[in-house]
Amino acid sequence: MQRFAELLDRLVLTPARNGKLRLLRDHFAAVPDPERGYALAAITGGLDISSVKPAMLRGLIAERMDEVLFGYSYDYVGDLAETIALVWPAPHDGVRAIAEPPTLSEVVGALDAATRREGPLLIEAWLDRLDSSGRYALLKLVTGAMRIGVSARLAKQALADFGGQDIAAIEELWHGLEPPYEPLFAWLEGRAEKPESAAASPFRPVMLSHALEAPDYGRIEPGVYAAEWKWDGIRVQATAERGVRRLYSRTGDDISGAFPDLVDFMTYDGSLDGELLVARPVDAKSGKPKVAAHPEPPRDDIVVGTFSDLQQRLNRKAVSAAVLKRYPVFLRAYDLLQAGGEDLRGLPFAERRKRLELFLVGLVPSRFDLSPLVPFDRFDDLGPLRAEPPHPVIEGLMLKRWDSVYVPGRPKGPWFKWKKDPRLVDAVLMYAQRGHGKRSSYYSDYTFGVWTGPEDDLELVPVGKAYFGFTDEELKQLDKYVRDNTVERFGPVRSVRAEPDHGLVIEVAFEGLARSTRHKSGVAMRFPRVSRLRWDKPAFEADRLETLQAMLPD
Structure with missing residues (x-):
């Protein structure tokens, strides 16, 4: 001990x-x-x-x-x-x-x-x-509440480093292992063969994208890249094998218990990659969202709910019948990783897409649908679509090479994301200060930062401070997070644990950006506000300082 x-x-x-x-x-x-x-x-x-x-x-x-x-x-x-x-x-x-x-x-x-x-x-x-x-x-x-700045993924990376293995190999084995992991350590120390995954429906490490920037615009040609909408939900992997159904977050956490209304309809044998969204039925007469009907509402009576709707379902161990009814979820699928016993990740995206279309035919359409492709003849066609997408829950475009195989991590080139304006960045909460008046008992003023430095030695630099944009319920969640993750106190200010593998990502909206000699980051935001809380997003995926610098006026 x-x-x-x-x-x-x-x-x-x-x-x-x-x-x-x-x-x-x-x-x-x-x-x-x-x-x-x-x-x-x-x-x-x-x-x-x-x-x-x-x-x-x-x-x-x-x-x-x-x-x-x-x-x-x-x-x-x-x-x-x-x-x-x-x-x-x-x-x-x-x-x-x-x-x-x-x-x-x-x-x-x-x-x-x-x-x-x-x-x-x-x-x-x-x-x-x-x-x-x-x-x-x-x-x-x-x-079970460690709060020591070590995520499960960081611990898996340490295991991989300890044994000289790739972290993807650890992640694929993980859900089939049990404490105290003696066969795993025996393999990592070279004393035994690699354990066979005993888990049905294991997590498969996800493939990520890079932000599309001007130097790469010339790559995007319709014969080389496919375009599809980037929906404002959370990335999930829905795997059902050998009678076991699991829904994973992008970092490999099993979140099945929070979304039984989707898991119940995972009647297939395979693994889907896609975006988890809320389905908001619409009243045919008024055109306004209504509470979900039961049984399943027809597909043409559904619109995609906002991220705020989805937040009602996040970070819950148990979900009430009322929440299930009011905020039903569905999966907008954009990739097929496994079909039956066949691993499809080594196939090109074009082939996986065809297999995905066939795979979805037999599933309940109000719970699983296909992420639509966006046709274009030249790159310039995509600019207006990105700026004015056809749905408010679309936050941009995804661009994927037709010949790209599905590999873990973030390889440069196969996949790009091209988010729409306005000015939004994902930042990490660094400091919190007590509010005033009715908020005097809450930590309600938040300083946030973005990453700078090399990938193996990242550093956060503050870029702004916000004290509005969140609901009263979110304020309570933020206050609890600050108290649970405080590392230092400076009078009314608390320093919050903020590291690549442990931190709260906040999507920040702002009206403008200017150069500043007063701030270490060299930038100052105009009217920053909390746009939403990204409880689902790991801190290392927050934006870099270069992203803000690219937004600065010439």
Whole structure:
């Protein structure tokens, strides 16, 4: 347990991505099985400890400390595990000297076998035996809320670096593995063959695009590239194989539980890549959106809902019947990765597109439809379409080489995205300040930044500050995020964890951009506002400073 606690402490205090990767690699190399495997599971959210809940931890500290005093402490610290770890009063100094602290595997094994009555008693005994770092690690382990600046993908990258493998190989195996991952470590250390994926419906690492810029305009010819609309939803992968149905986010998180209304209709055997959107039925007389009917509404009675509609479905572990009815989702498919037992990723896009059209024929059309191609005779035809698309939920164009195979990552050239104006950028939340008046108890003024520097050593530079554009509900979500991810405090201002693999992406809208010598970034925004919260987007996919510099007037 102490080695795990040391790892968490160092990860919290190490802001740089490469530093975190090095710490994880060193831990995997130095710590034996099964301890390192359980540490990996804890960091990636792979442990489900049902015998202890946060309310039980509050009950434990209530027996040891005045409830009001703890409330003040919790409000100041902002993290339940950290607060309890700091204030927990051990019964007397000799307790920790008498008993050795438990190992991580002992803790996991005991809690897995414990009932909900026994779990808190185990935690209480261990808290008395551990120091503050050990208590913090134990409580983070049981609550599952690490918040140490390490995403599951960063941990997988560390594994790949540790074993000299490609991260795509790790991601394709991941959902078929179980803690403490001993066969995985044996393979990475060269002691065994690569494990066979035991998972039905595994995640297949996604292919990404580059922003289309002027130097590449000449490449875009109709015989070379296909054009299709870029819809304003979230990228998902819908895979159904051997009776198992899973819906994945672009980063490989299993989000099936949040979208049962789509998963229920995944009656095929294969893997679709596409955009998750809300279907808003329209009243034929008034032309206004109405609550979804049941059973499935006909296809010609559907319009695509806004991203705000989709936000009603995001970040939920469970979805009420009312939300399912009001905001039904569907998949607009634009690629077919697997059909039955056949892997199609090595085929050119033109062939995959033909197979996709046939694949969708047998599916419920109100839940699955085909992303339409945009015909064009020359590149200049696309400019007006990009500027004035036929639907408000279209945010631009996707341009894909007809001969492109589907490969993980972001290769330059096969796929481009060409977003429409107005001026929108994806930035990362860096600082938050308390508001005024009715907002004095909320962190409601937000400073955000974009990336600069080489890909292996990215740095955020502030580019603007916004304090409006979000709803009251979103304000509560933002305030909680700030409190849960604070790394430093400066009076009324909090510095928020913001790293390539851990950060909140905010889509920022602004009226203009000017050069500035007062800002480190060299740019200043005019009337910036929060356009939407991109909970689904990893921080490393936020925009770069060069994107803003290209918008500056000559």
